Amino acid sequence: MAVFVAKQSLLLPLLLAVGFFAVAVSAGNFYESFDITWGDGRANIFDNGQLLTCTLDKISGSGFISKKEYLFGKIDMKLKLVAGNSAGTVAAYYLSSKGTTWDEIDFEFLGNLTGQPYTIHTNVYTGGKGDREMQFHLWFDPTADFHTxxxxxxxxxxxxxxxxxxxxxxxxxxxxxxxxxxxxxMKIYSSLWEADEWATQGGRVKIDWNNAPFKASYKNFNDQSSCSRRSNSTWVTCDPNNNSWMWTSLNAAEYGKMKWVQDEFMIYNYCTDFKRFPHGLPKEC
Structure with missing residues (x-):
């Protein structure tokens, strides 16, 4: 990505607002990076920490949370989504802070009937307010293999x-x-859960429990380009001179790729929903 021309001195006030951050060094091992938080045995780690799976059945879904919290980062995860008739299921993968005025950055994967496309639901919350949804289909089958x-x-x-x-x-x-x-x-959260009141075709298609248990799989977690901490007392400075990811935006070629995706695969954009915002679109639009 092209380096964004910015005064690197701007970074220090941003980091000092919450403390000092460490450059993350762990990647890939789920035992080291995450805690399973719910599901009563429905989420499990395999292959010496290299693979994590979440399952959902009629009794419960499951989920996990990162051991570290982050203030900025380029964070990768490979996912393989629920195969077959996944209608009514949601695999959520997101960053979130705490409190009533929380921030959040969302990927949510909304299941569908066998042969019908998954929906990627994205959103950004700031100060506890979201309503910035963009939704996409994909140019591949996200259930056939892992994708980043x-x-x-x-x-x-x-x-x-x-x-x-x-x-x-x-x-x-x-x-x-x-x-x-x-x-x-923000910490990283992920879960597999049932949301058939809204997830698939606006809630018109309900979950078929005959297909349970449903499973989503995760591997190749990478947070090496990030600023993070494990506890409130362990901040050290992220050096902006050594972290080009800290100041990057898209170049012209990458904007071209994004335009292709949005032209061909976007199915909802809050920034074009005039019915939803009759008194004017949000300022960022």
Missing amino acids: YTIHWNPVNIIFLVDGVPIRVFKNNEKLGVLYPKNQP
Whole structure:
């Protein structure tokens, strides 16, 4: 990605707002990087920490959370989604802070009937407010193999990528009065759960429990380009001179790839929903 021309001195006030951050060094091992938080045995780690699976049945779904929290990062995860009739299921993979005015960066994968396309649901929350949904189909079958889903979050922009192809950018538009997530550390969360009241075709297609248990798989987690901590007392400085990811945005070729995705595969964009915003679209649009 092209280096965004910015004063690197701007980074220090952003980091000092919440403390000092360490360059993450662990990657790939789920035992080291995550805690399984719910599901009563329905989420499990295999292959010496290299593979994690979440399952969903009629009794419960399952999920996990990162041991570290992050303030900016380029974070990759390979996922293989629920195969077959996945209608009514949601695999969520997102960053979130805590509190009533939380920040959040969302990937959610909405299942569908066998042979029908998955929907990727993306959203950005700032100060506890979201309503910034963009939804896409994919140019491949996300249940047949693992694919990489990336959240690239820095002081300039948030970039959502699939297999390295950008599908969405949320820019820092504080100059327009739009809140931007830059002060609240976030943890990584993921879960597989049942949401058939809304997930598939607006809730018209319900989950078929005859297909349970449903399973989503994860591998190749990578947070090496990030600023993170494991506890409130272990911050050290992220050096902006050594972290080009901290100041990057898309170049012209990458904008071209994103335009292709949005022209061919976007199915909803809040920035074009005039019925939803009759008094004017959000400022960032």
